[in-house]
Amino acid sequence: VERYLQNIADKRHLNAFLEVFEDEARQQAEKVDAKLQAGTAGKLAGMVIGIKDVLAYEGHTLQAASQILNGFKSLYTATAVQRLLAEDAIIIGRQNCDEFAMGGSNENSSFGPSLNDIDNTRVPGGSSGGSAVAVQADLCLASIGSDTGGSVRQPAAYCGVVGMKPTYSRISRYGLIAYASSFDQIGVITQSVEDAALLVEVMAGADEYDSTVSQRPVPAYSQAPVPDQPARIGFIRDSFESPGLNLEVKQAVQRVLEGLQAQGHTVEAVEFPFLDYIVPTYYILTTAEASSNLGRYDGVRYGYRSENATDLASMYKKTRAEGFGKEVQRRIMLGTFVLSADYYDAYYTKAQQVRRLIKEKTDDLLAQYDFLILPTTPTTAFKIGENTKDPLAMYLEDIYTVQANLAGIPAISLPIGQDAAGLPIGVQLMTKAFGEEQLFAFSRQLM
Numbered sequence: 001v002e003r004y005l006q007n008i009a010d011k012r013h014l015n016a017f018l019e020v021f022e023d024e025a026r027q028q029a030e031k032v033d034a035k036l037q038a039g040t041a042g043k044l045a046g047m048v049i050g051i052k053d054v055l056a057y058e059g060h061t062l063q064a065a066s067q068i069l070n071g072f073k074s075l076y077t078a079t080a081v082q083r084l085l086a087e088d089a090i091i092i093g094r095q096n097c098d099e100f101a102m103g104g105s106n107e108n109s110s111f112g113p114s115l116n117d118i119d120n121t122r123v124p125g126g127s128s129g130g131s132a133v134a135v136q137a138d139l140c141l142a143s144i145g146s147d148t149g150g151s152v153r154q155p156a157a158y159c160g161v162v163g164m165k166p167t168y169s170r171i172s173r174y175g176l177i178a179y180a181s182s183f184d185q186i187g188v189i190t191q192s193v194e195d196a197a198l199l200v201e202v203m204a205g206a207d208e209y210d211s212t213v214s215q216r217p218v219p220a221y222s223q224a225p226v227p228d229q230p231a232r233i234g235f236i237r238d239s240f241e242s243p244g245l246n247l248e249v250k251q252a253v254q255r256v257l258e259g260l261q262a263q264g265h266t267v268e269a270v271e272f273p274f275l276d277y278i279v280p281t282y283y284i285l286t287t288a289e290a291s292s293n294l295g296r297y298d299g300v301r302y303g304y305r306s307e308n309a310t311d312l313a314s315m316y317k318k319t320r321a322e323g324f325g326k327e328v329q330r331r332i333m334l335g336t337f338v339l340s341a342d343y344y345d346a347y348y349t350k351a352q353q354v355r356r357l358i359k360e361k362t363d364d365l366l367a368q369y370d371f372l373i374l375p376t377t378p379t380t381a382f383k384i385g386e387n388t389k390d391p392l393a394m395y396l397e398d399i400y401t402v403q404a405n406l407a408g409i410p411a412i413s414l415p416i417g418q419d420a421a422g423l424p425i426g427v428q429l430m431t432k433a434f435g436e437e438q439l440f441a442f443s444r445q446l447m
């Protein structure tokens with residue numbers, strides 16, 4: 001704990017943590033020490049973990065990096081966080097992210113961007129940017145983030161660490177601030193696949209507080225033996241044809257494919273003809289869900305309330321206009337538009353149909369292959385400010401990550417080297433729903 005606290009202090013400029021639970025982490029460490037000596041310590045004893053500012057932790061500030069939750073303290077603890085604590089993990093602090101997890105660069109945080117530790121002029125990715133930087137810069141052993149369309153995997157790729165999003169419904173969302181409820185899933189950012197497997201294993205499983213969570217038993221992911229059979233891997237060829245793909249990223253993924261083949265795995269190119277549709281489908285559906293989920297921040301129940309209001313309606317309006325940042329407002333408006341009576345069928349219903357098609361095609365491929373492989377991101381970490389004037393360019397950065405959320409399947413990003421400038425590159429593996437065990441076991445071979 002002391003070492004991490006020192007690292008955090010030395011790297012304040014990275015803006016990875018919004019709050020450090022210094023005294024509390026020390027106290028927790030002492031308790032865990034005593035348990036270790038008594039031989040009663042849990043599975044995560046001594047793991048020092050940071051949590052993204054979208055996870056409830058009783059008595060602690062919870063803000064989703066937004067001003068609209070200014071001053072809000074959580075009344076209860078998220079199930080996932082509760083389970084970490086129950087296994088004697090040490091929670092060291094609350095991490096910076098894009099406001100309400102909307103973004104891919106951490107630039108939408110109302111507390112300013114987090115910086116990539118490899119090059120401070122570049123973004124760490126997002127929305128779990130602070131969480132990824134914290135692992136990259138050794139400010140904690142692991143981070144817990146959320147992944148609605150890539151928010152764990154993309155920053156992991158930009159920071160050269162492991163990022164894993166489980167199957168939709170594998171981990172309870174109780175105590176996770178909702179962005180788009182049919183996409184949101186808690187995920188992990190770690191240095192190693194083993195740590196990721198262990199953390200997911202501890203957090204996953206039935207929970208009476210989340211009616212959508214899966215009741216399936218949770219296998220011991222961290223104990224899964226490395227398979228001795230060669231795997232069948234489908235490489236999504238279309239991902240190599242998208243115009244935004246950076247050459248060095250492409251070459252790095254190509255080398256991984258060649259390596260897999262050399263190890264005796266079957267690697268075949270597969271067609272996924274919907275790549276052009278996945279970003280529009282994702283943004284129609286997630287903004288629709290977000291516009292509904294964020295309706296609750298009205299100045300009455302949580303956090304911030306405008307002081308300039310003259311009556312109830314102006315209190316709602318001013319609170320929301322002052323409390324939400326630009327990108328969140330844009331998404332609420334987009335979502336409200338696609339749900340409005342005149343446009344509902346043209347956008348929302350259509351996007352639901354396309355989501356179904358994407359899911360069916362993805363499941364179909366995963367019936368033939370153990371894993372699907374593609375880059376995690378089209379580029380390496382971009383410059384701070386580079387995409388802020390062009391939201392569409394920013395949205396297109398999500399082209400490879402949103403498929404897993406649209407289909408509800410697990411996916412992992414693994415670091416596979418750097419470009420000429422030393423910026424990390426990630427490769428992504430997806431597998432069928434509830435295939436976490438094989439995904440972790442296979443990923444171990446790749447790292």
Ligand code: GLN
Nearest residue numbers: 101103104148149150151
């Ligand atoms: N970049 C994507 C978005 O802005 C993903 C965000 C996420 O997974 N929370 O929606």
